[in-house]
Ligand SMILES: Nc1nc2c(ncn2[C@@H]2O[C@H](COP(=O)(O)OP(=O)(O)O)[C@@H](O)[C@H]2O)c(=O)[nH]1
């Protein structure tokens with residue numbers, strides 16, 4: 001039998017996939033994590049064809065590209081996964097994940113349900129975390145209060161959210177399911193779920 005121990009160790013820490021409806025609080029939670037655990041987590045910067053929101057930075061929140069550029073890159077095999085969400089393209093490039101893993105950090109991917117299903121077919125072997133809102137009403141309120149979406153975009157996101165919330169119940173799809181009601185409580189649960197990996201990275205990077 002081949003010894004995979006070394007290969008696994010060389011592959012570094014397990015990535016973390018965060019998924020859940022738009023407006024559930026994924027960005028809020030992962031930003032807290034990146035801030036508190038600087039030098040432990042790194043964000044996989046996706047590509048998207050949607051326009052940047054005020055305050056978002058190219059290369060930090062997303063790589064903002066045209067559909068043509070994105071399609072060409074996908075055709076060249078540069079993406080691990082890609083999906084169409086609410087009328088825009090989104091995708092994780094191989095380079096985005098490699099950039100984080102090269103630093104021996106836990107790579108966080110913020111991806112939709114199609115992304116989750118496609119990542120399951122790869123050898124990335126992440127921890128799958130689902131972030132869910134307490135209810136559709138709360139989700140709608142949060143999305144409206146965020147003031148980033150047009151009415152049309154908001155309705156598309158709410159429709160996608162209903163589907164997401166149903167599929168998320170599928171047994172075995174996620175390792176951890178967190179209801180983001182009280183933010184501090186949800187963040188505490190997220191940290192608890194990732195504690196073991198956090199400790200591993202700290203131990204490895206210390207020595
Ligand atoms: N499959 C996939 N989904 C992504 C990727 N990047 C972002 N998403 C998802 O696309 C959806 C829309 O993201 P965004 O436009 O930033 O809106 P927000 O979730 O409302 O902040 C969310 O469900 C994200 O998780 C990606 O690289 N691949």
Ligand SMILES: Nc1ncnc2c1ncn2[C@@H]1O[C@H](COP(=O)(O)OP(=O)(O)O)[C@@H](O)[C@H]1O
Pocket residue numbers: 020021022023024025026027028029142143145146180181182183184186
């Ligand atoms: N636990 C919470 N309680 C109240 N508001 C929240 C909570 N978590 C996130 N929010 C707010 O809800 C909105 C959606 O959160 P966001 O992180 O952008 O979601 P996502 O990245 O999943 O689309 C944001 O305006 C955010 O500040």
